Every structure is written in C-alpha cells, then in structure tokens.
Ligand code: AMP
C-alpha cells in the first residue's frame with residue numbers, strides 16, 4: 001500500500017486534534033498543517049501558508065504528494081477553498097462554498113429549515129435597522145418590557161453576532177450594533193430576530209457524503225466564560241462526550257427529524273453537503289430544535305470526540321470524498337467518556353495578554369489517557385508561548401465522566417503561564433443530568 005501525505009488547513013485546537021488523529025492512520029506518511037500552532041509543529045509539520053491564498057495551497061498540495069486536504073475552520077470553507085482544490089484535481093474533505101452557506105448565512109439556514117419543516121425557533125429576517133427596530137417597538141411597547149427574542153447577524157461573526165435579549169432596549173441596542181453601526185461588517189447586512197427558546201443545549205455532529213449520514217455521539221460545549229454558564233460568550237471553554245442529556249430515543253429523533261431532512265434539502269437545492277454537519281440544538285419542552293448549523297467539526301467538541309474515535313478517520317474522510325460512505329462500516333468509539341478543558345489567556349474573551357512562556361505541557365502530556373491539544377500557541381526562541389485567547393485544550397479519557405474530569409484537571413494543574421485560567425466545572429452538566437435521572 002502506498003502512503004500519501006495529508007494537509008490540514010487551520011491553526012486551532014480542532015486542527016491539532018485532527019493532525020494527531022490523522023497521523024495514526026495506516027495510509028498516511030506525513031501530516032502538514034497550514035499554518036498550525038506550536039502543538040501541530042510537534043505532532044506534524046507546520047507550513048507557512050495563508051488559507052485565503054488558494055493558489056498557494058493548491059501548489060503546495062501538488063508538490064508534496066498530498067492525497068487528502070482537510071479544511072478545518074468555517075472561513076476557508078465559506079470562501080470556497082474546497083471548490084478550488086477540487087477544481088485543481090486534488091482531494092479535499094469539507095463542504096463546497098455553496099453548501100457552506102448553511103453556516104455562512106443564518107438567513108439561508110433558517111429559510112432552508114423552514115421550507116423543509118425542520119424544528120427551529122420562529123423568526124423574521126430584516127434588511128434594515130429601521131424595519132427591525134420598528135418590529136421590536138410594535139411588539140413591545142415599553143422600554144423595560146420583558147422580551148423573548150434573539151437578534152442574530154446573518155454572516156460569520158466568530159460566535160459574537162448573536163444577542164439573547166431580556167429587555168426591549170437590549171434588542172434595540174443589538175439591532176443598532178449589527179445593522180446600523182455594522183460592528184460585524186458585511187455579516188450584518190441582514191439580520192434575524194427569532195423566538196427565544198429554553199432548554200439544555202447539545203451538539204450533534206454527523207459525517208455525510210450527501211447521501212449517507214453517520215452520526216457521532218452527542219457532545220456538550222460550554223460557551224459562557226465562567227462557571228455555572230455565566231459571563232460573556234466565548235468560542236467554547238470546554239466540552240465532553242458522550243453527553244447523557246441526549247438519550248438514544250431523542251438522538252434517533254434528531255436524526256430523523258433534523259439531520260436526514262437537512263441533508264435531503266441541501267441535495268434538492270443543488271448544494272449537496274459533504275463533510276461534517278454540526279447541529280447546535282436546544283432540547284426544548286416541545287422537543288429538539290435547531291439553534292444553528294456549522295459545516296465543520298466543533299472546537300472544542302472535536303477534541304474529546306477524536307480522542308474516543310478508534311476507526312481510521314482518513315478512511316472515513318476518503319469515503320466521503322468518493323461518495324462511498326455507505327460502504328464504510330459503523331464508526332468505533334472507545335466506550336470511555338472524554339473531556340476537554342480549555343485553558344485561556346488572561347482577559348479572554350476581551351483583549352488578552354500574549355507572549356508568556358508556558359511550562360508543564362510535557363509532563364501533563366505524559367499522564368495516562370491525557371493529550372494536550374494546542375490552540376493559541378507558537379514556538380518563539382525554543383519556548384512555547386500563548387498567542388491566542390484559547391490557548392490549550394487539555395483532554396482526558398476516564399472510566400466515567402467524573403474520572404475523566406479528575407484526570408483532565410490533574411493535567412491542567414501541571415501547566416502554568418502568567419494569567420492562565422480555565423472553567424472549573426466542565427462536564428458537571430452531565431452529573432446534573434445523571435442526578436435528575
Ligand atoms: P448560535 O451561534 O446561533 O448557536 O448562538 C449562540 C448561542 O446563543 C447558542 O449557543 C445559544 O446559547 C444562544 N441562542 C441562539 N439562538 C437562541 C434561541 N433561539 N433561543 C435561545 N438561545 C439562543
């Protein structure tokens with residue numbers, strides 16, 4: 001069997017986890033990550049490429065026996081990197097530009113969900129700040145009236161373009177920021193006002209070639225910065241998998257009433273979806289409803305998911321590229337749960353301090369069933385320093401969720417840099433679910 005090289009595009013914790021997993025494939029010789037971080041530089045080879053420069057990515061892949069390109073983040077997917085690679089005769093895993101609209105435009109996503117009768121919050125779309133404000137003022141007459149709406153910018157806004165509103169003035173302020181002051185730039189050209197839902201949140205990811213759908217075990221993210229789900233929203237402060245909040249029966253319902261119809265609707269609208277389909281769900285009293293779709297692995301959900309995955313990921317991805325997922329057997333997962341605790345820079349999610357030397361990663365990595373995935377790190381003069389808001393994803397597996405949690409936090413305590421912090425309650429929601437049951 002001749003081996004080939006794999007190129008992973010991106011530089012976060014998700015891409016380090018992908019590189020670590022892909023490296024274990026029997027088909028793979030070298031793993032390149034563009035541009036990568038200090039962690040991918042150790043487990044793979046970093047290449048200094050700008051993912052926005054499609055020609056440079058294509059040229060590198062052609063010159064380096066790259067048999068598969070995996071595009072990690074949403075921005076290059078929405079920009080059409082997979083189309084460019086495919087047109088150049090290369091094999092790329094991830095949805096096309098047209099299919100990535102599912103994440104790139106919340107208006108496209110909501111309209112598709114509505115037309116396919118898929119459960120999601122009621123909504124209206126607006127093209128002007130004035131129309132949106134009038135709608136809010138007509139529905140809620142007093143400035144202090146309690147409201148139950150969520151205001152969302154249409155386009156990509158790094159998770160920041162969503163405002164859950166308690167009062168009328170908060171809703172009007174959100175509309176002003178998104179549609180009048182254009183804080184999120186072109187992402188705010190259109191906006192959505194939707195009904196506010198309640199219930200626990202869960203992420204269900206599936207791999208699909210546009211025909212066959214392979215659902216992965218449910219995971220739970222922790223978006224707010226502080227313990228007890230308080231404080232400002234972040235990219236995700238930790239995740240664990242599987243999430244017991246979604247029982248077998250409800251998962252089957254998610255497949256039949258959400259995942260299958262979305263994949264069919266995408267195919268019908270001539271945007272066949274190939275890649276990772278990520279449903280962000282709220283388990284409402286009326287059943288699971290879609291909050292959003294992402295078109296890639298979640299970060300940090302990817303880290304615990306891939307730590308548990310036993311199947312050769314590259315074989316699965318190649319089957320997706322070939323449209324032959326049907327021929328792949330069921331995925332095999334380690335039965336033990338895994339959790340990922342994100343260690344962040346002082347100040348994150350607002351402005352943060354960079355450039356502090358990090359110690360203890362090696363000793364944490366040596367612990368049993370632990371892997372430290374890097375996100376915002378770089379190697380400078382031989383030292384690993386923090387360069388991003390989310391810096392490391394300390395990931396551990398254990399016989400139970402509490403054992404995995406204990407091991408992950410033990411590893412966290414090995415690691416130090418000035419201002420490092422993390423949430424202390426990652427996965428406690430699982431224990432709360434268990435206590436309820
Ligand atoms: P999104 O990026 O659309 O997933 O929104 C980010 C976060 O905002 C979600 O994880 C939810 O916590 C919250 N959110 C979004 N839409 C709603 C909704 N309709 N009702 C309640 N919370 C929501």
Ligand code: GLY
Pocket residue numbers: 221235236294297298299300301
């Ligand atoms: N963990 C949330 C995301 O990747 O969007």
